[in-house]
Amino acid sequence: MRQRKSNALNKLSLLAFIVSALLPAAASAQYSPKPTEWPSYAADLAGTRYRPLDQINASNFNDLEIAWRIKTDNFGDRPEYKLEGTPLMVNGVLYATAGSRRAAIALDPATGELLWIHGEHEGKRGGAAPRQLSGRGLAYWSDGKEERIFYVTPGFRLICLNAKNGVRVPSFGDNGEVDLKLNDDQEILPDLITGEIGIQSAPVVAKDTVIIGAAFREGMTPKSMRNNKGYVRGFDVRTGKRLWIFHTIPKKGEFGYDTWEKGSAEYTGNTGMWTQLTVDEQLGLVYLPVESPTSDFYGGHRPGNNLFGETLVCVDLKTGERKWHFQLVHHALWDMDISSAPILADIVVDGKPVKAVAQPTKQGFLYVFDRVTGKPLWPMPEKPVEVGSVPGEWYSPTQPIPSKPPAYSRNGVSIEDLIDFTPALREKAKEIVSHYHLGPVYTPPTVSKLEGPLGTLTLGTASGGTNWPGGSYDPETHIAYLFACNACVEPIGLVAAPKEVSDMNYVAGVAGREVEILHGPGENAGADSPKPPKKRAAGGGFTRLDVDGLPLIKPPYGTITAINLDKGDFVWQVAHGETPDLVRNSEALKGMNIPRTGQITYNIGTLITKTLVIAGEGNITTTADHPRGAMLRAYDKATGKEVGAVYMPAPQTGSPMTYMVNGKQYIVVAVSGGPYSGEYIAYTLPSAE
Amino acid sequence: MRSAAAIGVLAATAISLGALRAQAPSAESRSVWDGIYTEEQSKRGEPIYHKECAACHGDMMTGGESAPPLTGGAFLANWNGLSVGDLFDRIRKTMPQSAPGRLTRQQDADILAFMLSMNKFPSGKTELYRQSEMLKEIRFEAKKPAAKN
Numbered sequence: 001m002r003q004r005k006s007n008a009l010n011k012l013s014l015l016a017f018i019v020s021a022l023l024p025a026a027a028s029a030q031y032s033p034k035p036t037e038w039p040s041y042a043a044d045l046a047g048t049r050y051r052p053l054d055q056i057n058a059s060n061f062n063d064l065e066i067a068w069r070i071k072t073d074n075f076g077d078r079p080e081y082k083l084e085g086t087p088l089m090v091n092g093v094l095y096a097t098a099g100s101r102r103a104a105i106a107l108d109p110a111t112g113e114l115l116w117i118h119g120e121h122e123g124k125r126g127g128a129a130p131r132q133l134s135g136r137g138l139a140y141w142s143d144g145k146e147e148r149i150f151y152v153t154p155g156f157r158l159i160c161l162n163a164k165n166g167v168r169v170p171s172f173g174d175n176g177e178v179d180l181k182l183n184d185d186q187e188i189l190p191d192l193i194t195g196e197i198g199i200q201s202a203p204v205v206a207k208d209t210v211i212i213g214a215a216f217r218e219g220m221t222p223k224s225m226r227n228n229k230g231y232v233r234g235f236d237v238r239t240g241k242r243l244w245i246f247h248t249i250p251k252k253g254e255f256g257y258d259t260w261e262k263g264s265a266e267y268t269g270n271t272g273m274w275t276q277l278t279v280d281e282q283l284g285l286v287y288l289p290v291e292s293p294t295s296d297f298y299g300g301h302r303p304g305n306n307l308f309g310e311t312l313v314c315v316d317l318k319t320g321e322r323k324w325h326f327q328l329v330h331h332a333l334w335d336m337d338i339s340s341a342p343i344l345a346d347i348v349v350d351g352k353p354v355k356a357v358a359q360p361t362k363q364g365f366l367y368v369f370d371r372v373t374g375k376p377l378w379p380m381p382e383k384p385v386e387v388g389s390v391p392g393e394w395y396s397p398t399q400p401i402p403s404k405p406p407a408y409s410r411n412g413v414s415i416e417d418l419i420d421f422t423p424a425l426r427e428k429a430k431e432i433v434s435h436y437h438l439g440p441v442y443t444p445p446t447v448s449k450l451e452g453p454l455g456t457l458t459l460g461t462a463s464g465g466t467n468w469p470g471g472s473y474d475p476e477t478h479i480a481y482l483f484a485c486n487a488c489v490e491p492i493g494l495v496a497a498p499k500e501v502s503d504m505n506y507v508a509g510v511a512g513r514e515v516e517i518l519h520g521p522g523e524n525a526g527a528d529s530p531k532p533p534k535k536r537a538a539g540g541g542f543t544r545l546d547v548d549g550l551p552l553i554k555p556p557y558g559t560i561t562a563i564n565l566d567k568g569d570f571v572w573q574v575a576h577g578e579t580p581d582l583v584r585n586s587e588a589l590k591g592m593n594i595p596r597t598g599q600i601t602y603n604i605g606t607l608i609t610k611t612l613v614i615a616g617e618g619n620i621t622t623t624a625d626h627p628r629g630a631m632l633r634a635y636d637k638a639t640g641k642e643v644g645a646v647y648m649p650a651p652q653t654g655s656p657m658t659y660m661v662n663g664k665q666y667i668v669v670a671v672s673g674g675p676y677s678g679e680y681i682a683y684t685l686p687s688a689e
Numbered sequence: 690m691r692s693a694a695a696i697g698v699l700a701a702t703a704i705s706l707g708a709l710r711a712q713a714p715s716a717e718s719r720s721v722w723d724g725i726y727t728e729e730q731s732k733r734g735e736p737i738y739h740k741e742c743a744a745c746h747g748d749m750m751t752g753g754e755s756a757p758p759l760t761g762g763a764f765l766a767n768w769n770g771l772s773v774g775d776l777f778d779r780i781r782k783t784m785p786q787s788a789p790g791r792l793t794r795q796q797d798a799d800i801l802a803f804m805l806s807m808n809k810f811p812s813g814k815t816e817l818y819r820q821s822e823m824l825k826e827i828r829f830e831a832k833k834p835a836a837k838n
Contacts (some may be wrong), residue, residue, distance in 0.1 A: 024787075078781070078782065079782075079785060080783075081779070081783060119773065127787065127788070128787075132786055132787065133786070134746070142818075193751060217744075218744055218745065218755060220753070221744070263788075363819055446696070462753060463752070463753060463754055467754065489751070491751075508748070510749065513739065513748065544749075544807075544809075545749060545751060549762065549765075551761070551762065551808075579767060580762040580763065581765070581766045581769065581831065582762035582765060582766070582831065583762065585832060600761075600762075600763060619762075619763045620763070620767050621766060622766070622769070622770070628766075628770060653836060657778070673757070674767030674768060674779075675767070675768065675771055675775050675776075
C-alpha cells in the first residue's frame with residue numbers, strides 16, 4: 001500500500017476513527033482512499049457524498065473565492081450547456097469528464113491546470129447515442145502501483161486510461177476498451193452503430209470489479225414496444241473480461257420471468273440501471289437501482305408486475321447473483337425510475353445496530369431496508385390504489401407504501417397543493433386543474449380527451465422528488481439529507497398512436513395535437529420523415545400549467561430534508577433556493593411578505609461536510625444581493641439554518657464535491673444553463689495574509 | 690455638481706435617443722413585448738417544435754429529465770436581460786442536442802416564434818427575423834415594461 005505524507009492530515013484520533021468507519025477492510029495491495037480525497041463519484045462506495053472536512057465552515061463560507069475555473073467548450077466539437085459531472089480528486093490529481101464528446105480530463109487540483117485530456121472520436125456511433133454530452137463522471141482504481149481511470153463513452157464503450165497520462169491501457173480489453181454493445185447476452189438492434197443503448201453515469205469500481213449499467217432514450221413515446229434491454233455487468237478491472245451479468249429483465253426460466261405476462265419479457269426492453277449504484281465491499285454486495293421498462297406511461301404491452309423494473313436489487317459483487325430484491329413500484333406507469341444511489345448507512349434502530357440501505361426516490365419516499373436481508377426496517381404495506389381504464393392496460397391493484405419515514409416531498413396532486421398566495425390565484429389554479437384527473441400517489445394516467453381529462457396531473461413522477469444527484473448521508477450522525485423538487489408538475493395523458501408512428505397502442509400525448517414520434521437525443525437525422533399534419537380540433541388540448549406565469553403548485557418549490565435514519569423522523573426541512581424572480585417581482589403579489597419559496601428544479605445534489613450541507617441553486621435569479629446568477633448555499637447541517645452563500649455565474653448542474661490539497665480545502669461544482677456553457681468552478685478560502 | 694461636459698454628453702445622448710425613438714419602429718428600442726413574430730409563423734413552428742424538441746422539452750414545454758422547461762419563471766429568468774439573438778443563437782448552434790445545426794435558420798426562427806407565443810409574448814405584423822444580428826437588437830425582458838408615452 002502506498003504511504004503518502006499529507007500535511008492536511010493534522011486531525012487526530014477522531015478523524016482516524018471516522019476514516020476506519022468509512023473505509024472498507026483493506027484487501028492486500030488495495031488502494032485506500034483518504035478522507036481528504038474524493039475517490040468515487042459519490043465520495044465513497046456507500047453513496048454518502050460526505051467528507052469529514054471543516055476548514056470551510058460557517059464562519060468563513062461567505063469568504064470563499066474562486067480558486068480556478070475551466071470551461072469545457074473546447075473539449076468537444078461544440079460547447080455544452082448541461083455539464084453534470086462531479087470530478088474525482090485522488091492522489092493529488094483531479095479527474096473529470098468534460099465536453100460534448102465526453103472527454104476525460106486531468107487537472108491540477110490547486111490551480112486547475114490541464115494535465116492531460118483524452119477524447120474518443122466515435123463518429124456516427126457517438127452521434128446516435130441515447131445519452132450525449134459529458135455525462136456525470138468517471139471512476140478511479142489503483143492497486144498501490146498502477147492507477148487507472150475508467151469511463152463510458154456516449155457510444156457505449158468502456159475506456160481504461162492510465163491515470164498518469166490519459167493513455168489507453170493496452171492490456172485492458174481490446175487495446176484499452178471494451179465494446180459494451182457486445183457480450184451483453186442480447187443482440188443490440190438494429191446494429192452496433194445505431195442500436196439504442198448507452199449510459200451517462202460514472203462506472204463504479206469496487207475491489208477489482210468495474211460495474212456498468214445501461215441507459216436509453218426518454219421513454220415517453222417509444223417507437224416500439226420492443227427495445228434493447230438494460231442488463232448490468234461486472235468486468236475485471238485489470239483485463240476487461242466480463243465477470244458477470246445481471247438480467248434486469250429475466251430470461252425464460254429465470255426468477256421473475258412470469259411477471260411479464262404473454263411472453264412480454266422477450267421483447268420489452270429498457271429496464272436498465274442508469275444511475276449510480278453502491279457497494280458494500282465488506283459484505284461483497286452491490287445495490288442496483290433499476291429504472292422503468294419500455295414505455296414510461298403505458299404498460300399494456302407488458303402485463304404483469306414486471307420484475308425487476310423500478311426494483312432495488314442486491315447482487316453478489318463477485319458473481320452478480322441476486323441476493324434479494326424489493327420492487328418499489330409494481331407495473332410501472334409513472335416513470336418512477338429509481339433515480340439515484342441507494343445510500344448505505346450503518347444505523348441503530350430500537351437500540352440495535354443495523355446495516356441499512358436507504359433509497360431516495362422521485363415519489364418522495366425514502367425506502368429503508370436491512371441491506372443484508374432486504375427486510376424493510378419499517379413496514380411497507382401493500383395498499384390499494386386506483387385502477388385505471390386505459391384500453392388494454394394492466395394495473396397492479398396495490399403498491400407498497402412506506403410507513404416511515406414520512407414522504408419528504410409531494411406525490412399526488414390535490415386542490416390543497418395549488419397556489420394560494422391569494423384566493424383569486426387559487427381559483428384560477430382550480431380552473432386549470434379542472435381539465436385534469438387528480439389524485440394521490442399512484443393515480444394512473446388517463447387517455448387524453450379534449451373534453452377532459454387531458455391526463456392525470458402528477459407530482460413525484462418523472463422529474464419529482466429526488467433525481468439523479470441523489471441524497472447525502474452523514475455517517476457520524478446517521479442523518480440523510482435529501483434535496484427534492486416539490487413542485488415539478490407533470491401531466492400524464494395518453495393518445496392513440498398511429499401504426500406508422502409507433503407499434504404501441506398508446507403513447508404520451510395531449511388530445512388535439514398530432515402524434516409525432518418524439519425524437520430522443522441522439523436519434524439519427526433524417527430517420528423519420530415529417531408526417532402531414534393532422535386536422536387540429538379547435539382550441540387544441542393545451543392548457544398552460546402556470547397561473548399568470550406563477551407556478552401552479554404552492555411553495556415550497558424545492559426543499560432539503562434532514563431525516564434521522566435511526567428513528568425515521570425528520571430533523572428539519574427547508575426551502576432551498578432564492579424565490580424565483582417571477583414570484584418576487586410579481587405585480588399580483590406586491591406588498592406580500594412571502595417566505596423564501598425554493599426553486600422548481602429537479603437536479604440538485606447536496607454535499608455534506610463536518611458541519612455543513614452545501615448545495616447550489618438550479619435557477620438564475622437577479623436580486624439586490626447579486627447580479628444575474630445563482631448562489632451556492634451552505635446550511636448548518638444540525639439545524640438547517642443558512643450560514644453562507646457565494647455567487648455562481650450560472651446554475652449548479654453537477655453535484656458539488658470537496659477535497660484538501662496542500663493544506664487547503666476546495667469545493668468544485670459544475671455550472672451551466674441558458675446562455676452559459678459548461679464550466680467547473682473551484683472555490684477556496686482566501687490565502688492567509 | 691456636474692461638470693458642463695458631463696451635461697453636454699448627457700444632453701447629446703438624450704437627443705440622439707430621442708431621435709431614434711421618433712423613428713418607428715426602431716430595432717434598438719424593441720423587446721419581446723413589441724409584437725416581434727406573427728401568429729402564422731408561430732403556427733408553422735408548432736409542428737417543428739413537436740417533431741424536433743418535444744421529446745426532451747415536453748409536449749407542453751414543461752421540460753423533462755433531459756431538458757429544462759421553455760416556459761415559466763426559470764426559463765424567463767435565464768434569458769431576462771439578454772437579447773432574443775442570444776436565445777436564437779443558442780437554439781441554432783446547439784439544438785436539437787442530437788444534431789445541432791441541422792435545422793435551417795427559418796425553422797429555428799419559427800420554433801422560437803412558437804416559444805414566444807407559448808410564453809404569452811404578443812404577436813405582431815412582422816415575422817421574427819432569422820438573422821442573428823437583427824435579433825441581437827431585440828431585448829428579452831421577462832416583465833412587461835410600463836406603458837410607453
